[in-house]
Every structure is written in structure tokens, then in C-alpha cells.
Amino acid sequence: MKITKAIIPVAGYGTRFLPATKAQPKEMLPIVDKPTVQYVVEELVAAGITDIIFVTRQGNHMIEDHFDSNVNLERQLEATGKKDKLQLLKDINNLAHFYYVRQTRDMPYGNGTPLLAARNLIGDEPFVYVFPDDVVDSKVSATKQLIQTYEKLGHPAAIIGVQEMPPEVLHLYGVVKPKKGAKMLHGAMRLETVIEKPNPGTAPSNLAQFGRFVLTPEVVDILAKQSLGKDNELWLTDALMTIAKKKPVYAKAIDGTWYTTGDPLNYLKTTIAFGLKHPKVGADFAKYLRDLKI
Numbered sequence: 001m002k003i004t005k006a007i008i009p010v011a012g013y014g015t016r017f018l019p020a021t022k023a024q025p026k027e028m029l030p031i032v033d034k035p036t037v038q039y040v041v042e043e044l045v046a047a048g049i050t051d052i053i054f055v056t057r058q059g060n061h062m063i064e065d066h067f068d069s070n071v072n073l074e075r076q077l078e079a080t081g082k083k084d085k086l087q088l089l090k091d092i093n094n095l096a097h098f099y100y101v102r103q104t105r106d107m108p109y110g111n112g113t114p115l116l117a118a119r120n121l122i123g124d125e126p127f128v129y130v131f132p133d134d135v136v137d138s139k140v141s142a143t144k145q146l147i148q149t150y151e152k153l154g155h156p157a158a159i160i161g162v163q164e165m166p167p168e169v170l171h172l173y174g175v176v177k178p179k180k181g182a183k184m185l186h187g188a189m190r191l192e193t194v195i196e197k198p199n200p201g202t203a204p205s206n207l208a209q210f211g212r213f214v215l216t217p218e219v220v221d222i223l224a225k226q227s228l229g230k231d232n233e234l235w236l237t238d239a240l241m242t243i244a245k246k247k248p249v250y251a252k253a254i255d256g257t258w259y260t261t262g263d264p265l266n267y268l269k270t271t272i273a274f275g276l277k278h279p280k281v282g283a284d285f286a287k288y289l290r291d292l293k294i
Contacts, residue, residue: 001155003147003214005121006049006128008040009114011057011103016263025060027132029267031274032281035066036261037132038092045095047144049128053099053121055114067098110234112223119220126155129236131211135270137277138256142212149252150214152186157247158219158240159188161212163258170203174237176251177204188250194237196230207251209237210258219243 014026021029027037044052054063070089077086103117115122115129128143136142142161150159162176174196182190195204213236222239229235240249259270275285 001125002048003126003128003150004049005051005053005125006044006130006143007053007055007114007118007122008037008130008132009055009103009111010037010060010063010132011055011114011117017267024062026262028062028066029261031135031261031271032278036135037063038066039135040130040132041067041095043136043141043143044128044130046141047128047147049143050096051099052096053101053118055103055117056100057103064098064100067092067095069093108228108234109232110228110236112226112234112236112239115215115220115223115236116234119224122217122220124217126150126214126216129211129213129215133260133262134211135259135261135274136212136254136256137259137273138254140255142254142256145254145256146212146214146252149186149188149250153188153248153250155216157216157243157249159214159250159252160191160194160209160240161254162207162209162251163254164206165208167201167203167206170206170208171197171200173197173208173210175203175205176207176209178251185250188252191240191244191249191251193241193244196235196237207253209251210254210260212254 010025010027012026014021017026017029028035031039041052056063074086074089099121101118101121103114107113107116130143146159146161150156160176165173174194175198176191177193177195179190179192194209219239222242223234226234226239229238243249259266259273261267261270276282
């Protein structure tokens with residue numbers, strides 16, 4: 001079955017960016033001239049995703065507005081002859097079919113909860129789950145890499161995107177432990193477990209998972225019956241490890257550079273990296289940075 005659906009959780013409050021996120025979702029903070037979430041959406045579209053489900057909350061209407069038509073602005077651009085800007089807006093509107101579902105306050109906290117909120121929209125199809133804090137700079141869409149591997153593996157229960165990380169930061173992430181004796185298949189490894197935020201020096205590998213998953217509805221069924229885990233949260237990892245005891249769950253190292261934008265420092269690093277590659281301002285920006293007397 002061709003994968004056409006993706007879920008993006010955008011129900012957080014972005015407290016690490018206050019006061020900038022008091023009145024806007026952190027996913028709408030720009031990287032150069034596009035909001036962070038648009039980079040993620042474009043990655044999904046490049047992988048063949050046609051239906052994108054945002055799991056949102058009260059007050060996050062800016063995301064809906066961004067991917068919807070703005071008739072007054074479009075008329076203004078047309079009247080002033082700014083056809084290139086007009087086309088830019090129309091292209092955003094036509095990226096995919098967008099759906100919005102609320103994550104209500106009575107639901108538990110955790111990165112597995114958005115999947116329960118969107119459960120009725122998933123149906124019986126495999127789908128992609130993407131964290132909007134994570135942006136990947138790659139020649140081939142990171143999501144496309146995962147989907148292609150998922151298909152080559154014969155549609156396993158799940159596949160997780162991972163990247164190598166230095167030992168000193170592994171305690172910040174979920175770290176995968178490959179199954180002992182398992183052979184690499186199509187660039188993916190079968191997993192024994194994933195350790196969420198392991199204590200420093202105890203990580204089972206140097207492969208950290210980031211926000212890219214191909215999942216089956218069976219994973220969501222397990223989440224619906226699952227008890228809260230570490231820090232009293234509902235963890236997707238716990239559901240994946242439950243199903244891994246019965247069926248294969250794989251990790252795939254993504255070819256590309258992973259940038260996280262979930263905190264101010266890494267957001268600034270991401271902005272600089274993308275600013276240097278930007279076709280319009282990259283060269284001048286690079287010159288400006290070289291000329292700084294730091």
C-alpha cells in the first residue's frame with residue numbers, strides 16, 4: 001500500500017522560545033524566509049505524501065492560515081504586478097491536502113499522544129510521523145529515504161530514522177540498540193530496543209533517533225492501551241519496543257544533515273546553515289560572517 005499520509009504534531013507551547021512564542025507557534029519561526037514547518041512539509045511532499053494531518057491546539061491558527069489562501073493578499077499582489085510573489089503563495093496552498101485535529105487537554109502528555117488524536121484519520125494505512133523541530137538538509141528527502149527502505153524491507157511494523165551523534169549529547173535523545181546478530185538489510189538494522197535519554201556513558205550505540213518514523217496502525221493500537229512511561233508521559237518508543245518483541249522494527253541512518261530547531265541555540269545554528277545555502281542571500285551572508293570581528 002502506497003504511503004500518502006503524514007502526521008505532524010504542533011500542539012506544544014514552545015516555552016523555550018518565550019516571549020517569541022507567546023502569540024505564535026514555534027513551528028512558524030522562520031528559517032531565513034520560510035517558517036520551519038514549511039521545510040518539513042516540503043520534505044514530505046517530495047516523498048510523495050499528499051495528505052498531511054496537523055495535530056494542533058487552541059491558538060495555533062497561524063499554521064492553518066499559512067497553508068490556506070489569503071485572498072486579500074493575493075489580490076494585492078496581483079494588482080501590483082508582483083506575479084512571482086503571487087505564485088509563491090499559490091504554490092504553498094497547493095503543496096498537499098491539509099487536515100487539522102485538536103489534541104485536547106484531557107489527553108496525556110507525551111510524543112505518542114498526537115497519534116491518538118489523529119487515530120481516526122489514519123485508517124488501516126501505514127503513515128509517516130514527523131517532528132517539526134527537526135529539519136533535514138539532504139539531496140533525497142529524508143522521508144523518501146525511509147519510505148523507500150520500508151518498501152524494500154517488505155513493510156515491517158515500523159522504521160525509525162537515526163543519525164550518528166557524538167557521545168556527549170546522546171543523553172538528550174532516544175538511542176537505538178541493534179538486535180544482536182542481525183544483519184544489515186537495505187541499509188537498515190533490526191532493533192532490540194531504544195533507550196530514551198540514557199544516562200551519560202550508558203548509551204547502547206551512537207545512533208540517535210530523530211523525528212522521522214514510518215509506522216503502521218498497529219503501533220497506534222498499542223499506544224491506546226499503553227500505560228504512561230518515563231516522567232509520566234506517553235512515549236512512542238514504549239509502543240515500538242512492545243511491537244519489536246513480536247515483529248521487526250528497523251532503524252535507518254538518514255543520508256543528510258540533521259538540524260534540530262527545538263531550542264534557541266540550535267535554531268540559530270540551523271538558520272545560519274540554511275542562510276549560507278540560500279540562493280538569494282547566501283553569498284552576501286557568507287561575506288558578512290567572514291567580515292565579522294569576533
